[in-house]
Amino acid sequence: MNEGASVQEFFGIPFNISNDLPGLVAAMIVFFTMLWLSRRIQLKPSGRQNFIEWIIDFTNGIIKSTMPGKEGSKFGLLIFTLFSFIFVSNQLGLMFQVDVNDVGYIQSPTANAMTTMTLAFIVLLTAHFLGVKKFGFKGYFKNTYLSPLPFLLPLSVLEEFTNFLTLALRLYGNIYSGEVLLKLIYQFGKSFGIASFIPAVPLEIIWQGFSVFIGSIQAYVFVTLTMVYISQKVEKE
Amino acid sequence: MGLTFVLGAATGVEWGDMLFYAVLFVVLLALIKHYAWGPVTDMMEKRATKIANDLDSAEEARKNAEQVEEQRVSALKDSHAEASQIIERARKNGEQQKTTIVADAHGEAQALKDTAKQDIERERQDALEGVKNDVAELSLEIASKVISKNLQMNDQKALIDSYIEGLGKQNEVK
Numbered sequence: 001m002n003e004g005a006s007v008q009e010f011f012g013i014p015f016n017i018s019n020d021l022p023g024l025v026a027a028m029i030v031f032f033t034m035l036w037l038s039r040r041i042q043l044k045p046s047g048r049q050n051f052i053e054w055i056i057d058f059t060n061g062i063i064k065s066t067m068p069g070k071e072g073s074k075f076g077l078l079i080f081t082l083f084s085f086i087f088v089s090n091q092l093g094l095m096f097q098v099d100v101n102d103v104g105y106i107q108s109p110t111a112n113a114m115t116t117m118t119l120a121f122i123v124l125l126t127a128h129f130l131g132v133k134k135f136g137f138k139g140y141f142k143n144t145y146l147s148p149l150p151f152l153l154p155l156s157v158l159e160e161f162t163n164f165l166t167l168a169l170r171l172y173g174n175i176y177s178g179e180v181l182l183k184l185i186y187q188f189g190k191s192f193g194i195a196s197f198i199p200a201v202p203l204e205i206i207w208q209g210f211s212v213f214i215g216s217i218q219a220y221v222f223v224t225l226t227m228v229y230i231s232q233k234v235e236k237e
Numbered sequence: 238m239g240l241t242f243v244l245g246a247a248t249g250v251e252w253g254d255m256l257f258y259a260v261l262f263v264v265l266l267a268l269i270k271h272y273a274w275g276p277v278t279d280m281m282e283k284r285a286t287k288i289a290n291d292l293d294s295a296e297e298a299r300k301n302a303e304q305v306e307e308q309r310v311s312a313l314k315d316s317h318a319e320a321s322q323i324i325e326r327a328r329k330n331g332e333q334q335k336t337t338i339v340a341d342a343h344g345e346a347q348a349l350k351d352t353a354k355q356d357i358e359r360e361r362q363d364a365l366e367g368v369k370n371d372v373a374e375l376s377l378e379i380a381s382k383v384i385s386k387n388l389q390m391n392d393q394k395a396l397i398d399s400y401i402e403g404l405g406k407q408n409e410v411k
Binding site for chain 2: 007009010013014015016019020023024027030031034035037038041042043045049052053056076077078080081084085109112114115117118119121122
């Protein structure tokens with residue numbers, strides 16, 4: 001995470017390059033890893049194929065736990081991609097931090113609220129769209145906003161916004177705070193020469209390990225909640 | 238540091254990022270679907286059906302094997318029974334043959350004995366007949382000799398002598 005930001009405007013739309021570039025890098029890492037893992041697919045799996053099938057089984061397991069049955073299988077690709085992208089994004093900033101003139105160009109894309117909000121927005125848009133598609137607009141409205149008791153309508157509307165915000169900000173907050181602390185430990189290590197450098201190294205290692213753990217957990221939580229929100233919309237209560 | 242970020246975020250929202258990430262994510266979805274997810278899940282599906290088929294065919298093969306085994310056992314049992322039947326029949330045949338052979342032999346021996354007895358009887362009869370004929374001849378001869386000579390003491394004596402002589406001669410001739 002870096003305080004500086006390189007904002008460029010294309011067609012009058014402001015783009016934050018120091019947020020977009022790491023997203024592109026993370027997506028490319030995900031894509032090429034999956035491409036590499038899925039070459040030479042055989043009926044009898046071996047080596048890399050085992051690994052990608054293990055990931056697919058894991059994400060399918062997340063779907064199964066909230067939406068058992070045939071209906072959930074069409075979300076396999078979404079959950080698989082979402083999970084791998086968020087996972088790689090969370091870990092990216094722990095391994096690489098590239099700053100040029102105090103402007104970060106490589107960091108965790110998920111350490112920026114814009115990124116996580118976009119992802120949460122995609123997820124909830126999908127959920128609402130599927131809800132409307134399945135029950136029609138009337139059924140969707142009834143199911144989503146008037147479902148337990150009609151007079152709770154204001155709360156239900158509010159809930160949709162809080163769902164969106166909590167989904168986005170939980171991920172952002174965890175990853176951002178992790179990177180802030182990494183940065184702080186790094187600055188502490190620099191501040192008093194060798195005297196602070198030595199204690200800073202194990203601290204940094206410990207915090208990086210913990211951040212890896214948090215990043216994995218948050219990726220898991222994000223896709224689990226995604227499935228929960230989708231299943232709320234497409235299943236009648 | 239945090240303050241500048243908050244300030245920066247407050248002064249201008251880079252909403253282009255939203256567009257960027259939405260497009261990025263959709264493109265990533267499409268690429269992963271085409272290059273990784275599709276082939277791998279297809280193969281997983283294929284494997285699942287293949288395993289199901291294999292299980293079914295294994296079940297079938299097991300049933301077949303069981304049937305064959307049953308047939309084999311029953312055939313073995315049948316063959317046991319058949320073998321004992323054959324032995325039984327052979328023994329019965331042998332027994333029967335033995336009794337008939339013994340009976341035949343008995344009959345034959347009896348018949349031989351009977352014929353031998355009959356032969357002996359006939360021989361004896363023949364011998365008796367012969368003796369009777371001889372005695373009659375002798376008596377006739379004696380009677381004729383007696384009649385041809387006078388009944389004198391002297392002559393009688395001579396007659397007996399001659400008779401005896403004649404007898405001896407006859408015996409020699411015979």
